[in-house]
Amino acid sequence: MPAQSPIRVAVHGAAGRVGREGLPAVEAAPDLELTAAIDPPAPERLPPGVPPDPHAADALRERPSDVLIDFTNAAASLAMAPRALEAGARPVIGSTGFTDAQVGELAELVRAHGLSGVLAPNFTIGAVLLMRLASIAARYFDYADVAEEHHETKVDAPSGTALAIARAVHAGRAERFQRNHPEREPLPGSRGAAFEGIAIHAARMPGKMANHQVTFGGPGQTLTLRHETINRECYMPGVLLAARKVGELQGLVVGLDALLDL
Ligand SMILES: NC(=O)c1ccc[n+]([C@@H]2O[C@H](COP(=O)([O-])OP(=O)(O)OC[C@H]3O[C@@H](n4cnc5c(N)ncnc54)[C@H](O)[C@@H]3O)[C@@H](O)[C@H]2O)c1
Secondary structure, three states, X not given: OOOOOXXXXXXXXXXXXXXXXXXXXHHHOOOEEEEEEEOOOOHHHOOXXXXXXXXXXXXXXXXXXXXXXXXXXXHHHHHHHHHHHHOOOEEEEOOOOOOHHHHHHXXXXXXXXXXXXXXXXXXXXXXXXXXXXXXXXXXXXOEEEEEEEEOOOOOOOOOHHHHHHHHHHHHOXXXXXXXXXXXXXXXOOOOOEEEOOEEEEEEEOOOOOEEEEEEEEEOOEEEEXXXXXXXXXXXXXXXXXXXXXXXXXXXXXXXXXXXXXX
């Protein structure tokens, strides 16, 4: 049987924190081939030995790619998606910050080209599993607290993943969670933010990357599910899985869970 040709992968946002992690991950995978490292705003930040591709559209025309991995931002990702699809590259998007309307726009674009794509706000397999396990546990407990910790430069709080965990926990239970409302609160906000009776707490400090946990409470017992990450390599198994599977999908698939066969 002839050996299968490798999946050709371009990386958009290749000089960024996650993009720079993607280059060696693609290069190390025997079934993937790195075709282009695209980051027009910061070619000087690409790792040594990686030739910069100043013009994204040219790069994809000159070096045909099956997949475009994107870790830039919502605006850059939306601008790049039509060019990638026109060149036949299926987008695997990790950028965050899309509105629901923009996700709809992306889905329509992918459909119009008769191709497929993946958009996953969280590519860590552990966090996706945490959400699924939390939604199972939710119906057996009356109290739930979500706590997240991130690096000090994160722009939003709580994280999108903490909100997604709270939504999954809420969806796993018919009734609203119980919540203690203090009679006195010398420091307002001490009980954290609230989503459907679930308290959410966010910490920001150097030394942390992205950690999430949910603790459920019931009579005489608690259950804590916790996911920790120590570096951006954590996204790569999920990203590579999406790069390998995107060719078998139809339309835009949102969320890594859809690829995990849970
Ligand atoms: N889905 C996930 O699991 C996940 C994980 C981490 C980060 N993110 C998201 O991924 C994105 C990137 O995160 P990061 O920490 O690597 O950010 P970063 O700022 O380190 O990197 C972003 C890169 O995109 C480049 N860029 C900006 N505009 C561009 C454009 N128009 N064309 C091409 N490149 C452009 C920048 O030069 C930069 O190198 C963010 O939206 C972040 O929220 C998602």
